[in-house]
Amino acid sequence: MTVSDEGRAARPEPAGDETAPELVIISGMSGAGRSTAAKCLEDLDWFVVDNLPPALIPTMVDLGARSQGAVARIGVVIDVRGRQFFDDLRASLEELDKRGTRMRIVYLESSDDVLVRRFESVRRPHPLQGDARLVDGIARERDLLRELRGEADLVIDTTDLNVHQLRAKLDAQFADHDEPALRCTVMSFGFKYGLPVDADLVVDCRFLPNPHWVPELRAHTGTDAAVADYVFAQPGAQAFLDGYTDLLRIVTEGYRREGKRHMTLAVGCTGGKHRSVAMSERLTKRLVADGVETVLVHRDMGRE
Numbered sequence: 290m291t292v293s294d295e296g297r298a299a300r301p302e303p304a305g306d307e308t309a310p311e312l313v314i315i316s317g318m319s320g321a322g323r324s325t326a327a328k329c330l331e332d333l334d335w336f337v338v339d340n341l342p343p344a345l346i347p348t349m350v351d352l353g354a355r356s357q358g359a360v361a362r363i364g365v366v367i368d369v370r371g372r373q374f375f376d377d378l379r380a381s382l383e384e385l386d387k388r389g390t391r392m393r394i395v396y397l398e399s400s401d402d403v404l405v406r407r408f409e410s411v412r413r414p415h416p417l418q419g420d421a422r423l424v425d426g427i428a429r430e431r432d433l434l435r436e437l438r439g440e441a442d443l444v445i446d447t448t449d450l451n452v453h454q455l456r457a458k459l460d461a462q463f464a465d466h467d468e469p470a471l472r473c474t475v476m477s478f479g480f481k482y483g484l485p486v487d488a489d490l491v492v493d494c495r496f497l498p499n500p501h502w503v504p505e506l507r508a509h510t511g512t513d514a515a516v517a518d519y520v521f522a523q524p525g526a527q528a529f530l531d532g533y534t535d536l537l538r539i540v541t542e543g544y545r546r547e548g549k550r551h552m553t554l555a556v557g558c559t560g561g562k563h564r565s566v567a568m569s570e571r572l573t574k575r576l577v578a579d580g581v582e583t584v585l586v587h588r589d590m591g592r593e
Contacts, residue, residue, distance in 0.1 A: 309350060309353070309354045309388065309389075309390055309391070310336075310350060310353035310354065310360055310361050310363045311361065311362045311363070311392075312350055312362075312363050312364075312365065312385070312390055312391065312392040312393070313363070313364045313365070313392075313393050313463065314367060314392070314393070314394045314395070315327065315366045315367070315397070316366070316367050316368060316396055316434070316437055316441075317395075317396045317398055317434065317438075317445075318397060318399055318404060318427070318430060318431065318434065319368060319408075319415060319416055319417075319427075319430060320399065320404045320407040320408055320415075321397035321398055321404065321447050322397045322399075322445075322450075323366050323368065323397055324339075325452055325455055326364075326366070326397060326455070327339055327364065329456045329459040329460065329463075330364040330459070330463060331364075333460070333463055333464055335362045335363065335463065336353070336360045336362065336363050336364070337363075337364040337366065338363070338364070338365050339366045340366060340367065340368065341365050341367060342367075342377065343367055343377040343378035343381050344377040344380070344381060346365055346367075346378075346381045346385065347381055347385060347388075349363060350363065350388075362463075369417065369430055369433050369434065378437070382440075393442040393443065394437070394440055394441045394442050395441065395442070395443045395445065395459075396434075396437065396438050396441035396443070396444045396445070397445055397447055398438070398444055398445065398486065398487070399446065399447045399448045400448045401424065401427055401431075403447075403448045404427050405423055408423055409423075414426070415427060415430070416430075417429045417430050417433075442550075443462065444487050445458055445459075445487055446485060446486040446487040448486070449478075449482065449588050449589070450586075450588070454586050454588070457584050458584065458586070460584070461474060461551075461584040462550075462551060471541055471545050471549070471551070471552065471581055471582075472550060472551050472552075472581070472582045472583070472584070473541075473551070473552045473553070473554060473576055473582070473583045473584070474551070474552070474583070474584045474585075474586060475554045475556065475569045475573045475576065475583055475584070475585050475586070476488070476553060476554070476555050476556065476569070476587075476588050477511070477555075477556050477557070477558075477561055477565040477566045477568075477569040477585075477586070477587045477588060477589070477590065478555055478557045478561045478565060478588045478589050479559060479560040479562070479588075479589040480493075480495070480558070480559055481559055481560060482560075482561065482588075482589050482592065484555065484557070485553070485555045485588065488553050488555035489552050489553050489554065490540070490553075490554045490555065491555045491556075491557065492533065492555065492556040492557065492565075492568065492572075493557055493558075494556060494557065494558045494564040494565050494568050495557070495558055495559060495564070496525065496529075497520060497523050497525070497526055497564050499558070499559060499563065499564065500516050500520065500563040500564070501559070501560065501562070501563060503519065506519060506563070509563075510562050510563065510566055510590055510591075511562065511564065511565065511567030511568070511570065511590075512566055512567075512570065512587075516566075516567055517567040517570065517571075520563065520564050520567040520568070521567070521571075530568065530572070530575070533572065534575045537554075537572070537575070537579075540552075541576075541579070541581055554569075554572065556569040560589065560592075560593055561587070561588060561589030561590060561592065562589070562590055562591075562593060566587055566590055569585060569587070573585045
C-alpha cells in the first residue's frame with residue numbers, strides 16, 4: 290500500500306504475488322460518490338463488486354488470482370451497512386497485507402450540509418438514520434468511519450466536485466494499469482468558498498492585484514489570454530511561478546522517494562475565477578513538462 294494523502298506513516302511496498310489482481314477498496318460517507326466511483330472504475334475495465342462484505346474480500350482476490358489474468362484489477366465498494374464491519378475489514382486487510390497484495394484504500398468525503406442536500410434531493414433516508422434525524426445518521430457514520438479514513442491511501446473530498454470532476458480525479462489515478470510514479474491534481478479555488486480539505490499543498494495568489502477590479506476583465510476568467518497576461522504582468526507573478534516550480538520539483542521528488550502516488554495542489558484567490566485559475570494553468574504546464582501526470586480542476590470558476 291502507499292502512503293496516505295492524509296499523512297499516514299508510509300509502509301514498504303510488498304513484493305506481492307504477481308498472479309494476484311490489483312485491489313482498490315472504495316469506501317467513505319454515504320452520498321459522497323461511492324456509486325460514481327464504482328461506475329468510473331467499471332468504465333476503466335476494472336472488475337467492480339458493490340457492497341461486498343469485508344470478510345469476503347480475500348476470497349474475491351483469490352478468485353481473481355485463479356482467473357489467469359482475466360481479472361487483473363478488482364474494485365470493491367464497501368460501507369458500514371455490513372455486520373461486524375470493522376472487525377471483518379481489519380482482519381481482511383491484515384491477511385491481504387501478509388500476502389503482499391497490491392492494495393489501496395480510497396475514501397470519499399463530503400461536508401454534512403452537502404450530504405444532507407444530496408439525501409433530500411433523492412428523498413431517501415440515510416442507511417444509519419433509523420428513527421432519528423438525517424443528521425444523526427450522518428454523524429454516526431462519520432464516527433464509525435473515522436478509523437478507516439485515517440488508513441486511507443487517498444482521500445477525495447466531493448463537497449464542491451460535480452460528477453465529471455470526481456471522474457477526472459479517479460481517471461487520473463486508475464486509468465492506466467502501469468501507474469506513473471506520481472500523479473497530481475491541480476485545483477484552483479476561491480478562499481471565500483473554503484479551503485479544499487483534501488489539499489496537500491495550498492498556494493495563495495491573493496498577493497497579486499485582482500482582475501475583478503478591471504472592468505474589461507471582470508467578466509472573463511483566468512483561462513482567457515487577456516486575464517492571464519494581466520496577472521503575469523504584475524510584479525512578482527512570474528518570479529512566484531518560477532520559484533514555486535523549483536519548490537515543486539523538490540517536493541515531487543521527495544514524494545516519489547516516499548512512495549506517495551498522488552498529490553493535490555490547491556491554488557487559491559478570493560473567488561477562484563481569475564488569479565488562481567491563471568496560475569494553476571501555468572503550474573499545470575510546468576508539472577507536465579517535468580513528467581508529472583497532472584489533472585487540472587477549476588473548482589469555483591463560474592460559481593459566482
